[in-house]
Amino acid sequence: MRIIVLDNDTDFEGWRKAARRLALNDVKPAEIMWTVRSDDELSSASCVNELPDTPQARFNVSAKFVELAKAAILHRSDERFALLYRLLWRLRSHHDLLSATDDPDVAEVHAMARAVYVDIDRMHAHLRFREIGRERTAHYVAWFEPEHRIVELAAPFFAGRFADMPWSILTPDVCAHWDGHAISITPGVAKSEVPTEDRLEEVWRRHDNGRFNPARLKVMEMPQAYWRNLPEDSIIKPLIEDAMRMTSGPFIARKAAEPQKRQDTPMPRKQAQGKQVQDRQAHDTIAALRDEAADCRACPLWKDATQTVFGEGPQSATLMLVGEQPGDKEDLAGHPFVGPAGQMLDRALQEAGIDRRKVYVTNAVKHFKFVPRGKIRLHQKPSTPEIRACRQWYERELATIKPDLVMALGATAAQSVLGKITPINKNRGHLIDHDGTKVLVTVHPSYLLRLPDEKAKALEYQRFVDDLKIAAHQLRRSADAA
Numbered sequence: 001m002r003i004i005v006l007d008n009d010t011d012f013e014g015w016r017k018a019a020r021r022l023a024l025n026d027v028k029p030a031e032i033m034w035t036v037r038s039d040d041e042l043s044s045a046s047c048v049n050e051l052p053d054t055p056q057a058r059f060n061v062s063a064k065f066v067e068l069a070k071a072a073i074l075h076r077s078d079e080r081f082a083l084l085y086r087l088l089w090r091l092r093s094h095h096d097l098l099s100a101t102d103d104p105d106v107a108e109v110h111a112m113a114r115a116v117y118v119d120i121d122r123m124h125a126h127l128r129f130r131e132i133g134r135e136r137t138a139h140y141v142a143w144f145e146p147e148h149r150i151v152e153l154a155a156p157f158f159a160g161r162f163a164d165m166p167w168s169i170l171t172p173d174v175c176a177h178w179d180g181h182a183i184s185i186t187p188g189v190a191k192s193e194v195p196t197e198d199r200l201e202e203v204w205r206r207h208d209n210g211r212f213n214p215a216r217l218k219v220m221e222m223p224q225a226y227w228r229n230l231p232e233d234s235i236i237k238p239l240i241e242d243a244m245r246m247t248s249g250p251f252i253a254r255k256a257a258e259p260q261k262r263q264d265t266p267m268p269r270k271q272a273q274g275k276q277v278q279d280r281q282a283h284d285t286i287a288a289l290r291d292e293a294a295d296c297r298a299c300p301l302w303k304d305a306t307q308t309v310f311g312e313g314p315q316s317a318t319l320m321l322v323g324e325q326p327g328d329k330e331d332l333a334g335h336p337f338v339g340p341a342g343q344m345l346d347r348a349l350q351e352a353g354i355d356r357r358k359v360y361v362t363n364a365v366k367h368f369k370f371v372p373r374g375k376i377r378l379h380q381k382p383s384t385p386e387i388r389a390c391r392q393w394y395e396r397e398l399a400t401i402k403p404d405l406v407m408a409l410g411a412t413a414a415q416s417v418l419g420k421i422t423p424i425n426k427n428r429g430h431l432i433d434h435d436g437t438k439v440l441v442t443v444h445p446s447y448l449l450r451l452p453d454e455k456a457k458a459l460e461y462q463r464f465v466d467d468l469k470i471a472a473h474q475l476r477r478s479a480d481a482a
Contacts, residue, residue, distance in 0.1 A: 003033045006081070009173075010149050011036070012073050016066075019085050024059050029089050034081035061091055064098060074149045083108060097242050119147045120154045125341035127158070129167055131333055132195055138338065142166040143194040151176050155183050158299055164339060167318065196250035243278065269451055286315050289396055293366060299389035301382075308330045310363025311397050319354065320477055321345075321401040322394065323363040324412035324444055328377050331368035336361050341446040345409075348445065348461070352468035352476075360401050363389045364408075379446075387416050396425035398437065404478040407435055407471050410444030417441075438474065442467035 063198035129140035154175035329339035370377040387422040408414040414422040434441040451457040
């Protein structure tokens with residue numbers, strides 16, 4: 001009996017090398033025992049019988065078998081190594097064996113590979129990151145308990161999907177980490193080592209609890225074993241029961257008998273006009289506005305966005321910065337200007353002598369508009385109807401904050417703040433009085449990031465800082481006048 005010790009549970013290359021040498025030396029499957037090196041073994045050589053030298057012979061298998069084996073070896077079955085070698089052994093004399101779907105070995109290996117791919121799909125769909133830290137120091141952590149050993153194969157998806165944010169995926173098997181450049185793998189951890197519930201948990205619960213979704217009845221798409229990985233775990237069962245109630249019996253009959261016209265903007269408070277609007281704005285707080293905006297359906301952008309990204313900053317702020325819309329990172333984090341553009345804004349504010357902690361920062365459009373391109377979400381410019389639909393939130397933020405100065409960053413922000421399309425280059429550097437509000441317009445920091453020429457980027461960045469210095473000067477004048 002030959003004992004073959006592999007380095008780890010997913011050591012495909014080690015299995016492949018050993019299997020090839022064994023097959024070329026006519027070592028029968030029944031003569032082999034496959035095992036994995038334990039942590040206290042310094043090397044596999046101490047407990048592995050010497051493999052025979054490879055004779056001068058050739059043995060090729062199809063790429064289809066290689067891909068099948070790479071997937072099946074991630075399955076948790078203890079028999080996977082032996083099964084794959086048995087199949088490899090038989091392929092020497094039956095080259096078309098993989099086409100025999102009724103063969104027990106072939107069927108079992110295909111079933112293993114399918115289970116692995118299903119597990120990967122579910123990890124991609126149901127893994128949720130938690131934000132640890134704030135802004136520049138933020139890191140995103142997720143806990144997941146896969147059925148099979150899929151982490152290393154599944155991790156590149158998240159590196160492409162969340163390329164600009166540092167993250168860690170923690171599992172009992174291994175952990176994957178992304179620093180913006182490369183994926184690293186470390187040993188697994190216990191769930192007790194994972195950060196506890198944070199503020200993003202409530203975002204996900206509100207996101208799921210606020211929508212009627214008949215697809216929740218398809219429990220096979222997300223078996224109960226996966227619930228424990230989700231922040232909405234505690235509300236999934238009530239959501240399923242609610243979906244069953246809403247799709248059966250008297251409820252369906254009643255809705256059919258009483259058809260209602262769909263409202264694109266189902267926000268009762270929005271119906272108030274005139275003096276009622278003024279009274280409402282007088283009693284608004286940013287916290288209340290943020291809660292109300294979380295359920296905004298005024299335009300279709302909410303359907304694909306992760307969440308509403310509302311403004312942040314002190315309610316006593318004298319300066320309000322209005323950006324265009326959240327980016328990919330802002331959409332995931334739920335905060336404005338935390339991505340690369342936000343980092344550039346922070347640096348420019350510091351050079352201009354403005355403390356961002358004293359600034360209220362928001363966006364003209366509160367949901368991320370994008371076009372999917374493979375695994376990447378590409379920013380897409382909001383349309384005029386979408387800007388108009390979201391303008392109510394800017395107006396209510398403005399009425400609540402009452403800043404001395406509003407600075408619009410980019411064309412979308414300028415259009416929202418001034419109520420019309422406003423060329424940036426023709427109007428930047430000049431104070432505009434709009435309905436009693438002092439306004440400055442400038443470029444959005446993402447414009448600077450897109451400039452390919454480094455010299456042009458440096459010049460435009462300095463112009464951007466100069467515009468912020470004008471804002472700082474205006475704020476000092478307002479403070480002196482007061």
